[in-house]
Amino acid sequence: MSSTSIRSTTAPTQDNWGRGLGLCSGQREPEHIVAAVHEIEAGSLQLSEANESTFKLPSPFADFLDRIRDQLINGIGFSVLRGLPIDSWSARQASIAYLGIGSYIGRRLSQNRRGHMLGHIKDLAEGKEVNGEGRIYRTQKAQTYHTDESDIVGLLCLHQAMEGGESQVVSSHNIYNTLTREKPDILRQLCLPQWFCDRKGETSEGEKEWMRTPGYYSYKGKLSMKWDPHYVEALQRFWDTGLLPQYTDSQREAIQVMEEMCRRLSLEMTLQKGDIQFVANTHNLHARSAYKDDNDVTKKRWLQRLWLATSKEEGGWPLPFADSQYAKRGGVQVNETPESYPTEAE
DSSP: OOOOOOOOOOOOOOOOOOGGGEEEETHHHHHHHHHHHHHHHTTTOOOGGOOOOSSOHHHHHHHHHHHHHHHHEEEESSSEEEEEOOOGGGGGOOOOOOOOHHHOOOOOOOTTOOOOOSSSEEEOOOOTTTSSSSSSSGGSSSSEEOOOOEEEEEEEEEEOOOOOOOOEEEHHHHHHHHHHOOOOOHHHHHHSSSSEOOTOOOOOOTTTTTEOSSEEEEEETTEEEEOHHHSSHHHHHHTTTSSOOOOOOOOHHHHHHHHHHHHHOEEEEEEOOOEEEEEETTTTTEOOOOOOOOSSGSOOOOEEEEEEOGGGGTTTOOOOOOTTTTTTTOOOOOOOOOOOOSSSSS
């Protein structure tokens, strides 16, 4: 991959940040969503059955969501829908609304070894998140800038943190161009297939416990990124046993510079109760600041998460991965673990 700057219209900046906000409040969209939720409940449908055909929305609103989808894939790559009536819903009703809206954006994917199609971002005081099999989103710690194993990640805010927990988004294209100008040696490091990622034990029989990857991919005219410092650096047990080579000083510098560049170029927002945020992993990274919860357990920060696939055949980006030919590409699948839709963090 050359280190020539790319021309991109997908980078979110302070100037186009407002284009990411799709406001529901003050319009008729919330009542259409409420009606669709009630129809799902009246039909005694399971959460897994909330989709485009069962979660029926009037054409103007469906068209609006289609425009949001296009903005995610072909535009700046993030959007926030605001104004869902969370306070008047049960957690299950909120899940129905979220799953229904998400089905207009992409196909749901499993997010972990348990087959969770509906994820829950909540502090479970999990202590093995560095070299064990835990996931850092189940703690109150800050998350470094990263991409997920899906084309699009969605978050629905059910409860805000007492303090902190801000959401950050940064364009990987903007980072690429800035590194081209300022630190081309770092960019070259990020483009080499020399990075190993711990798979946190989320492997099927016969699979390795790690994967090898470059940071940046250039494929069929698209520049995408696959990056998560938390997984890249959680390799000590493999280094100790000699299974993987230690990172060089140049690689460690690249990790540090990448994180600093993300912080410098990112945009930040606080998700409010009832907000849905969608971010395209293909050309953005996202992060979260550390947070503190209220002592009242019923007021703990709680977000629901979706991982969504938008395959090339359905208008998504071409990607150089083995599963890219499938409609439900990406995600985490361990052996034959069935899909599940938990209504609470577990």
